[in-house]
Amino acid sequence: MKRTYIKELGTKVGEEVMIKGWVNIRRDQGKMIFLDFRDMTGIVQGVILPNQTEALEQGKKLRQEFVVEVNGKVNERPERNKKAGILNGNIELEILKITILAEAAPLPFDMSADGFNLDLITELDNRALTLRHPRNQAVFKILETVIDSFREIMKNESFFEFQAPCIVPATAEGGAEVFKIGYFNKAAYLTQSPQLYKQIVMSAFERCFSVNKIFRAEPSATTRHLTEIISLDAEMAFIDSWTDIRDMEEKTIKYILEQIKKNNAEHLKILGVELPVMLDKTPTMSLREAQQKIFEAYKRDNRGDKDLSSQDEVEICEIVKKETGSDFVFVYGYPTKKKPFYVYPNPAEPEFNEGLDMICRGRELSSGGRRINNFEQLEKHVKEWNLDPKTITMFLQAFKYGVPPEGGFAFGAERLVMQFLNLPNVRQAVIFPRDMNRIDERLEGTEGEF
C-alpha cells in the first residue's frame, strides 16, 4: 500500500491508508490506546480499539519517537470528540496494524508542548533531538523563508547573484576580529564580510548580491553574537543618493515580511509571535537627531558619541514606535573617521558620512550606505586609514577603471530572525550555532589549544 502523508488524511475519510512517521505521544487507557503520529506534514491521532488485540500488543511497546508504519482506517471523530482549530481535529486513524521501523531510547528530557522549556545549553547539547520539536522547526522554516525571499526580491530587482570567497588574504577592513587559518605554508583568513568583493562584482554587473557565510573572531559572549553568520549582502550602482540604498533596503525587508506572512502563518502561530510593523515610509533620522531625541525623552546625554550604544538603540526604537507605530528606524550620518575607509563622506559636512544602519525592535539589523566611487578619493582614504594598498589591489583596480556612484547593505540572517520572532538568544535562530564556547560540542579547558 502507498504511503499517505498525515496532512492528506482529511481527504480519505472512510478509506484504508498506510502512514509512516514517529510516535509523538502514547496515551494508554488499558483496553484502548491513543497514539499521536507525526510526519513532516503534521500530526494525527490514532486509536487502537479493544478488539484489535495484535495492534494493542504492539501499541504497548511504543514510546515517544519510535518510528512506525501504521495501517488503519480514517474515521470521522464522534461529534463530542472533535477538536477545533487543529490539523486533523475532526478525524482519527483507527489503527489496524503497526510495524516498528526503528526503536527510540527514552528521551533525555520532556518534549511535550507544555514541558518543552530547556536551558539553551541542554537544547544545543541535544540538537539532534531538539530539532524535532515543532517550535524549533517553525523557527528554521522561517529562516529558510528569509533567505529564499531575499534571493527572490534581489533577482526580481535584477541583482546578479555571486558567491564570495570565504578564504581571504590579509583583511583591509577595520572593526571585527578575524580568524587566522593555516594555508599550506602561509597564513590566510576567514572572511568577515564579502564587502570588497561585492563592490568589485557590482563594478561589472551594476547590481549584485550574495548569500554568504562570514566569520567573526570577536570574543563576544552575548545573546546576539555568533562566530559563523549568514550574511545577506547587496550592492547597487547608479544611485543618486544614499536614500536609494535606504529605499531598496526597505523594499527588501518589506518583501521578506510579506513572504513570511504568506508562507509561515502556522509557524508564527506555533511561536505565538507578531512580526514587526513596517510602515510605507520608515522613519529616517541622522545619528545626531537620534541622540537629540534620546536626550529629550530620557535625559541621557550621548550627543557627540560616535555611535548608538545598545541602550540607545532600544530607546530610539521606543521613541519611534510611540511617535509613528513603526518597529523600524533608519539612522544615517556617522562620524567619517569611525567607519570603514570606503564609506562616502557627506560633501556638505565631510566629518559625517552617508553610512546607514537599520534598527528594529532595539537592535541593529543591518548596516550599509553609499560608498566612495571616485578613485582619487578612495586612494586618499586608504592612506588616511593607514591601510596597505597592496592588500586591496584587486579592489582598487576596479575603481581605477571607472565605477558609478554606488552603495549597498547587508543583513545578518540569524539576527533578523531573532528580531522578527522576539527570540531571547540568537543561537535559537541557528540549527548549529558557533560561538566562542561551542562548535557543536562545548569547548572546554585548554585541550586541543591552537
Added chain:
RNA sequence: GCGGGCGUAGCUCAACGGUAGAGCACUCCCCUGUCACGGGAGAGGCCGUGGGGUCAGCACCCAUCGCCCGCGCCA
C-alpha cells in the same frame, strides 16, 4: 575583557543550619474516548569541584570550573 546572577534526580525547578522534595520522563499495576489522559506503586542524588569556619552544611565563607544575563566590541 568587565559587572551581576545561577549550578540540587535524565529534564524543569522547590525547600532548608538538624533524616534531600515536586512535576515530567523511566519500570510495574489499574483504567473503553483520551487530547503530549487519569490513578497507584517503584527506582533514581557524594546538592558542580576543592578547601574553611560549625556539635552539625545542600544552605554560611573562600577558591575554582561551568552556564545565563548585562556592558564593551560588533551584524
